[in-house]
Amino acid sequence: MIVKMKFINISGPRSDIDRVTDLYLSRYEIQLESALSELKTVDNLRPFIEINPYRDALNKAVQFVELLPNVQDIVPDTSLGLNDMFEIVRKANEDYMSLEEKKEKLKKKTEQLRTKQQVIAPFRPLDCDLHHVLNYRFINYRFGRIAVEYYHKMLKYLMEDLGAIFVEGERDESYVYGAYFVSPGEVQKVDAVFRSLHFERIELKDEFEGTPSYAYQTLDSEIARIHIEIEDLDKAAGEMLSDRAPQLVAAKNRLEELSNNFDVRKLAARVEDKKEDYYILCGWMAEDDVEKFLAEIKEDDKVFVVVEDDHDTFFGEPPTKLENPKLFKPFEMFIQMYGLPASNEMDPTVFVGLTYSFIFGVMFGDVGQGLLLFIGGGLIFHFKKAPLAGIIATAGIFSTIFGFLFGSIFGFENVLPALWLRPIDHMTTLPFLGKLNTVFIIAVAFGMGIILLAMILHIINALKSHDAEGAWFDANGVAGFIFYASAVASIVLFMTGNSLPAGFVMAVMFGVPLLLIFFKKPLTRLIQKRADKMEESKAMFIVEGFFELFETLLSYFSNTISFIRIGAFAVSHAAIMEVVLMLAGAEEGNPNWIVIVLGNLFVCGLEGLIVGIQVLRLEYYEMFSRFYKGTGRAFQPYTKKTNKK
Incomplete structure (x- = not known):
């Protein structure tokens, strides 16, 4: 059913807004509306212009809590005051940033080493001491790369008369890497030839020891050592946060509450004149909650509440909040998919729950498969609280009931007597139709x-x-x-x-x-x-x-x-299970139970899905289209109820 809503105005001294939201409103579900736009008849309304003092600390607390393992098992330390929470977050941030700064320096060093590796990597096949080569006095050298097609031309036509030695390094699909060595007297001529071959020079700095391969391995070892240091810093950060986990979780929870309460100002309005400065909050609250709220603030002389009786005229359509018995609660998912009912509409949740489950049971009547749906859906709903699983479990109950009525269990129709009829066999003669x-x-x-x-x-x-x-x-x-x-x-x-x-x-x-x-x-x-x-x-x-x-x-x-599809699927289900039993050789008296089990699972999954969709189609197109509009808007409280005392 639809919960009846009331539109209320809450006001009091401006300085008291945080106390009211924390002490009262955080314990109720209220959908706040913008007071500036809703209270058009009130003069001198002004917005709150204040910076949330909890936001930065909350963001840090959320960041640290997300880094903690198994947060759900951590018991918050409720003994901390607000100042203690700010200090915990500040100190954790200071220590964490110090470790992060060290990590960043190590990461930059790693990138520098990788850059050096990329430069030296193509020359690893060269068997020479780089330090010696880079300090040759009587031989000129050029490290670089040349396109594969030009390299082949060089070897075929130029190399014998070139007066230089080319030592090949690594090669890929496009380039051959290496170095050529030439005497100082021939260097201009050789350089000109290699330029014509589009040789690209690669400058090597004199910062490597040993051969290129040894230098590459040395850099690799250095990178691995830095990675270990980074892992140690991550471990230290994790231990530091774990040691403060109860305090951080408590700080995050409380700062989140206070931040949300402070953000109420975005929807509040101020009325300021020479004598008074007070806030105004307005919004929708369930009628039962309004009565409890009024009773609670009866002795509080700083809180003033006005309940608007003619809210439809001045404040528009109330939001929709659905409240149904637990058995039908999962079917609210189908209602929300189509559209929530408006405040002057009936809530069709119970109607959908009954008709959907009943029709599904008729179309998918089987004791065994119905029990599988009931048990599987029930377990998933119990542990995951998935609405669709609850719907499957309820539909499974009706499938089981109609399985007894049809005398079908896992496709076998000779085990149970049909309490009503067997869909595939029972015929009726009608006038004109036969x-x-x-x-x-x-x-x-x-x-x-x-x-x-x-x-x-x-x-x-x-x-x-x-x-x-x-x-x-x-x-x-x-x-x-x-x-x-x-x-x-x-x-x-x-x-x-x-x-x-x-x-x-x-x-x-x-x-x-x-x-x-x-x-x-x-x-x-x-x-x-x-x-x-x-x-x-x-x-x-x-x-x-x-x-x-x-x-x-x-x-x-x-x-x-x-609606013939209801009967069609009831008959087709029985026919499909006959095929499964036929494939398993059940008629011969010695069935293949593996085929029967797999066949039942296949039919239960695939046909169950198809039947579920077909029933939903009947609900939406043959039923909903006749009486339901679904033009309501969802009730969205700014905070969920808490049990804070």
Whole structure:
């Protein structure tokens, strides 16, 4: 059901706002609205312009708590005062930043070493002492790289007459790395040749010892040593935070409360004149909470509360808060997916819970598979609190019930007696139609009943919202209900072999409701005593009315026939399980139990998913579309209830 909401104004001395939010409002759920925009009739309203003093410390506390392992197992230290919490966070931040600064220096050093590695890496195959080479006095050298295609040309055409030695290092798909050595007298000529071959020089600094390979390994060892130092610093930071874990968790929790309470100022307003300076807060609160709140502040002379009775006129539509029995609570997920009910609508959660579970049970009737859904969904819901798991568990109960009614357990239909009928076998003979599967007939009859019930819910919702057209002349209103109920009654009389009413009675039963639906707009204006005229011409009105009426009749038929899917899935489920048992060789008396187990799991998963989607489709398109709008907005309290005393 929808919790009844009240719009309240809370005011008091400006300096008392933190005490009120911390002592009272943090213990209730209240959706605060902007006082500046809601209280348009109050003069001299001004916004609060203050910086949150808890935000920085809270951000640091959150950062440190997120670094702690198994936070949920840490017991907060509740003995700390507010100043102690600030000091704990400040000292932890100081020590943490000191360790982080050391880490950053080591990381920069690592990057520098990696840069050196990248320079020296391509020359590792060269067997020479780099320090000696870089200090040659009578031989010129050039380290660098040359494109592969030019390297091959150099070897083929130039190398014999070049007067230089090229020592190859590593190569990749594009380049050959290495160095060439040349006498000082030939250096200009050789350099010119290598420039024409697009040789790219790589400068090596005299900072390496031994061969390039040895220098690379030395740098690698140095990087590994620095990584160990960084890991030691991380470990030290973790130990430092773990030693202060109870204090940090307590500081984070309390600072979060205080920060949220302080941020209430964003929605509050100030009224300041020569004599007074006070705050105003306003918002929506559940009626029961309002009564408790008023009783609690009765002796507090610094808090003033006004409950607005005519809130719809001045403050708009109340937010929607749903409160249903635990059994139906998971089905609120389906309501939220479609849209929350407005304050003047009925909450369809219980209706959805009952109809969804019932229809699912009919379409998926099997004792064994129903129990699997119930146990699996129940366990997941117990540990994870997932709404969908709760829905699966409830649907599994109804699947089990209809499994007994159909006499089916894990697909076997010769173990349990059918308490009602077997969907795949039971047939019924009807006039004009002949033999039909009984489950199909019952599914359509059930659909007719559901559609009539949805029309009744539509009428109730329309009356609650003072919608005369919707209540009396709509296709789902009183006129539509009478027409559809007359059609249902006539079909039942014909199929059961009873005589139909006289022609004049039939004309009244069907004709009058259709005329009311056709002329719903002018009739509504007549009831409401409105003087406005129709926007369209009479001819256009008749054409539009005719096609709308035709669409209405077509929707009655299609929505009713749509419920055949209930019987179809009940029969198909039994047929699929027959196939599984046939593949397992159950008919021969020596079944393959592995095939039976895997087949049941496959059917339980895949067909269960398909049936769940099909039932949801029936809910949304065949039922919700008739009575439910879902135009409400969610109730969003600025903080959840706490048990703080």
